[in-house]
Amino acid sequence: MDNLEKILSDIKGADENSKAKAKERLDNLAKPLGSLGHLESIAIKISGITGKLDNPMKNRHLIIMSSDNGIVEEGVSCCPQNITLIQTINMLRGITGVGVLAKHAGAKLKVVDIGINADVEYPGLYNKKIRKGTWNISKGPAMTREEAIKSIMIGIEMVEESVREGAEVLGTGEMGIGNTSTSSAVLIAFTGADADMVVGKGAGLTEEAYENKKRVIKQALEINNPDKNDPIDVLAKVGGFDIGGMAGCFIGAAYYRIPILIDGLISAAAALLAYRLNPLVVDYMFPTHCSAEPGYKRIMEELKLQPMLNLDMRLGEGSGCAVAYDILDAANDVITKMATFEEATIVNDFLVDIR
Template sequence: MGELTFLKELYPLYEDAVKKARVRMDNLIKPLGSLGTLEEMAIRLSGITGKLHNEVNKKAIVIMCSDNGVCEEGVASAPQIVTLTQTINFLRGITGVAVLSKHNRCDLKVVDIGVKEDITISGLITKKIRKGTWNSAKGEAMTREEALKAIHIGFDLVRELKEEGYNLIGTGEMGIGNTTTSSSVLLALTGCSIDEGVGRGAGLKDEQFFHKKEVIKKILQVNKPVKEDPIDVLHKVGGFDIAGMVGLYLGAAYYRIPIVVDGFISAVAALAAYKINPLTKDFMFPSHISKEKGYNRAINEIGLDPILNLGMRLGEGSGCPLAFNIIEAATVIMNNMATFEEGDVDIENYKDLWKEEAK
């Protein structure tokens, strides 16, 4: 992976901070481990930042928007123009992720990384590599250089967000046909079966679904992506949106900012980032269990446990603002709960009993 020179400067969690955070968490006035996953979140946040006390006071969801040439094969239930329409609607504030973000006081960063049409609208971050990828059923979706460029775009956006004071990032995407590209990447990276890794996307009927699976088989046969080289996989069968999100995950690990994984497509991007450098896992927080087939395989490959199970499968980053609330709650526990000593609670025998029950 010499093409991504920053990978040499990715480091694991700060172990000293993790140890201090665990000691404090275990001494808060509660039975040992009684706040479950919230405790582990707070401890991991300390390992990410190196600080015992952390705040989540500036949050952003980055939505990578791009078109996919494979739509020529009729793999999507929606027309390709919807990519353009929804990219604009994110900035109008009327999509699922937009209304949830507003409700949860987090910002949207909408990125045109490869939409087919030119867009002029206030607030759009224009990083267009090209007007959509090529049709991966006929050959590579993009060049290796373009895949690397997309990764660097995501990486650099994390740097800009950190400079602007953001301390929690979410991932989102928009691109008609991107469940086909994501499934292709998943199958190439894991070797899982078509039935395990390919879902109906935005509601394909049986005949369309069969056709989609046949197209994905063709994509893999035509391109022969190299499983051991995630960049090869991305440039041959992926999308600009997926590669851009890979850059977000790598950037979050480099700049030490917690990053939230949304649904299937962002989970596949997370898997690709993990395959590039396994240290990225420590910085990822999966928001919810997606109903889209293949999600569980991607998340299980990384070894992560989603926070919520709400039957969602919208994508866009819609699970991120909900997960932000939970992560913020974890910081409140670490910051505001008292230890036994701080709370003047002298119940050593009872405290020992709690610890015994927790074993």
């Protein structure tokens, strides 16, 4: 774990001086103080990451982690496991929700096989497979500790590549049947939340299947007894390779000082894992939309973050990130292109003179 420990220890928080300069600029724009709300806080936060006032977000990358989960054996999903493989390929074909929305946003989609339960090769697919899916967490750990660390390092490596390619903002997404169960287990392990309050119906379970899902998650936590003070232990015992990979993306974004977007529940669970490994990573995270999954709001409370949008979305895949890229652009245009009171007064004087 030496490399991961070094990366975590080298992460620095936001540049508070740059944030103060951004706030000063925004407070002097020709508008009521704070009247652009969350757009202003986004602009300030981005400046704290980059150290600059002007931060165009045209080079956009969206990293998708695809992996299967052994817990599907317990009937926690209404979808068959091979949907993970099918939809992963369909992402690359550009015909899934995130495929369409990423194209709309002009974002480069980087799809990673970190643990699909099949032998698969497809043009553009990153082969980073740890193995063919995790073990069934209702019977024992999801993975070994070494595999948990490896999944995180894969995410960091993907961010490193994107930074080399000039990415200015990152998004996170996933594909993995059963991963609302693993995400809920991770959330409960860290927070002690009541399963009845934070476990959702995922892709649309019947009431009977929903009750079974909650029972299975409770059983997994009881059998594995993850140590909430050891985030790697939580990931290894009740998480998934996709969650570890996305956690690595959040850690990598903080290490390389680049903004990164949170999507829905699974992405948020990965963000919580990264936060527990180093709380400073939250300075680089931007939640995109308020997922309809009940556990999402609890994670936002833990991270003390506020989503940009509420579109009643629960698709996952990184779809919320693709929709939200332009909001970051809008925040940047506000701070760089709006006139200050002084500049606006000059314009007004000119208009008076020609009347």
